[in-house]
Amino acid sequence: MNKLNRDQMAKRVARDIPEGAYVNLGIGLPTLVANHLPVEREVLLHTENGLLGMGPAPATGEEDWELINAGKQPVTALPGAAFFHHADSFAMMRGGHLDICVLGAFQVSIQGDLANWHTGAQDAIPAVGGAMDLASGAKDVFVMMELLTKKGDSKLVRSCSYPLTGVRCVSRIYTDVAVFDIREDGVHAYDLVDGLSFDELRHLCGVPLHQA
């Protein structure tokens, strides 16, 4: 099968983000989505440290370390951008004003439970940041992840074994082999990559799937 690479996954997610949407892109893989939004489409990017209307990274030498994103990397502010404090920023999430957030994940359950903040390892230093707020706040929570772990286990699972970030919060999962919608009646798979049959996908996931 022809698995999508990280940029192809980002491009696939970008296709589904409509004009006018207020969007938060999580740290890591989801950040790449910004590179694939067509310039003519007005999408407002939110970064939870306090900026709406975030622009691309500045040119080398133009970095301003008081103008950063949630990953603490320097960014720019587009004309029309706004700065705000943290309570306002999280009101935008929790209050349901943000249309879409795209997050990475360790695991997603078939009910839409999300695990993406902690592996539960004994010596790990727990750090949560805004992950739980995004998971419970945005109107649509999209997950972007490779379907399988390095060991070959499916990250789409019946029940998360890692500590949860949010309960029944994920509505769609973009992976390197297919897209999954989580609905009341179960998980619907579509946009399978070339060379992957539905039966093979079901075998990879090991969870009940509907063919959308």
Next chain:
Amino acid sequence: MISKFVSSAAAAVADVQDGATVMIGGFGTAGQPVDLIDALLEQGAKDLVIVNNNAGNGEVGLAALLKAHRVRKVICSFPRQLDSQVFDGLYRSGKVELELVPQGNLAERIRAAGAGIGAFFTPTGYGTLLAEGKETREINGRQYVLEYPLHADYALIKAESGDRWGNLVYRKTARNFGPIMASAAKVTVAQVNQAVELGDLDPECVVTPGIFVQRVVALGVAVRDVTSRA
């Protein structure tokens, strides 16, 4: 005549007692009041409870305070970063306590303290480890967790400009926790890059009204070129 200007960072933090709860503004290094933290380090107060989004970067600022064993407990959302080695070492050896709070709950607990709210129900964290043991309630078909406000004895924050009444404006994403921390502490100290005259700040654009600020230290410090990530 009211003047909240204090002559030095040292004078501004001179009365911080051992065991005090101190909020420190900043998201990573953006908005971190490094000079006030350095002054607190010099001052010597210990057994501090620190409220910050992170738990220090590199070896300066909050990381230096941790390294000097002045901090009993950190209340934050994201301690683990590429350059949080000081905190990591102390935490792993059991020398500092951590209360981990989702970032939005941290912000809202601070805001609630400043706004005189007794407690609030939030959906964030419901059904997770970070809500274990907390009261929950179903409201209009949705599950919420009860969270309490977070008060402080001091807030140390950084702003761009301030006047002698304590009115503040910030710079870009360095604003982050400044305005809410200013409201939640008994004594708020702002280090500003620029001291301005009354009237120089457009009242339409004042972000933190001076009622929330007790001390202002003008430092004229340039933005630090810190390359911290994560």
